[in-house]
Amino acid sequence: DSGVTQTPKHLITATGQRVTLRCSPRSGDLSVYWYQQSLDQGLQFLIQYYNGEERAKGNILERFSAQQFPDLHSELNLSSLELGDSALYFCASSGGLPYGYTFGSGTRLTVV
Amino acid sequence: AQKVTQAQTEISVVEKEDVTLDCVYETRDTTYYLFWYKQPPSGELVFLIRRNSFDEQNEISGRYSWNFQKSTSSFNFTITASQVVDSAVYFCALSGNNNNDMRFGAGTRLTVKP
Numbered sequence: 001d002s003g004v005t006q007t008p009k010h011l012i013t014a015t016g017q018r019v020t021l022r023c024s025p026r027s028g029d030l031s032v033y034w035y036q037q038s039l040d041q042g043l044q045f046l047i048q049y050y051n052g053e054e055r056a057k058g059n060i061l062e063r064f065s066a067q068q069f070p071d072l073h074s075e076l077n078l079s080s081l082e083l084g085d086s087a088l089y090f091c092a093s094s095g096g097l098p099y100g101y102t103f104g105s106g107t108r109l110t111v112v
Numbered sequence: 113a114q115k116v117t118q119a120q121t122e123i124s125v126v127e128k129e130d131v132t133l134d135c136v137y138e139t140r141d142t143t144y145y146l147f148w149y150k151q152p153p154s155g156e157l158v159f160l161i162r163r164n165s166f167d168e169q170n171e172i173s174g175r176y177s178w179n180f181q182k183s184t185s186s187f188n189f190t191i192t193a194s195q196v197v198d199s200a201v202y203f204c205a206l207s208g209n210n211n212n213d214m215r216f217g218a219g220t221r222l223t224v225k226p
Contacts, residue, residue: 002156033213043203043216056213088155092214100147100207101214103157 003027006091006104014112018079021107025072025093031055032074033094033101034066038087049074081111114139116206118217125194126225133189133220135204141165146180146187147205147214157203163187194224 003026013019025032034046036059045058049068060066063081068074078085088108092101115138125131137146148160161171163180171178175192191198201221207214 035216042218045213045215048213058213090157100145100159100162102159103149105156108155 004104012110021076023074023091029093029095031094033092035090116217120220122221124223135187141208145207149203152200
């Protein structure tokens with residue numbers, strides 16, 4: 001157990017729907033990051049939150065949004081889903097630059 | 113801009129062979145961190161090593177070793193006496209000064225055959 005909890009582990013939904021992925025960071029970590037890994041693709045950075053505030057944005061679509069709550073858990077909202085959104089979505093948390101990232105086990109999203 | 117290049121898309125070796133996975137990076141930051149992660153078929157990302165830009169000492173951990181060379185902007189990973197359980201996708205990653213995101217290479221898929 002890495003200490004980063006992602007739920008659900010698997011999600012199957014239809015095109016056009018909206019889903020919410022949840023991430024609880026490791027205790028004490030203020031930063032949360034979201035990454036998308038499409039089939040046979042590398043890890044694409046989506047967005048970072050630090051202590052409730054958005055810090056950086058990567059290749060995140062306008063249909064996607066995220067937030068970090070006062071208890072530091074984060075949610076990634078994906079709307080108007082398309083087949084191409086099928087991917088493994090990872091959340092990672094960090095306590096600061098020297099410590100690197102700790103990744104959750106990912107949420108596998110399948111859009112049918 | 114930060115960039116990580118893993119030129120080897122796929123590598124296949126026979127068990128007990130040594131294998132080196134290459135990683136070349138680009139950054140303008142003076143302080144940065146390099147990482148290697150392993151992604152086995154089960155999908156999770158397993159942290160292997162972290163190295164900061166001021167520490168060029170090579171590191172060995174069991175059958176794993178890492179060679180960091182700032183002069184060539186490389187951070188290569190060697191597995192000695194490979195085993196079938198080493199089969200996975202290996203990612204090299206770079207995080208700069210601001211820790212705003214970690215940039216990953218495209219990954220190298222290693223297959224170790226018995």
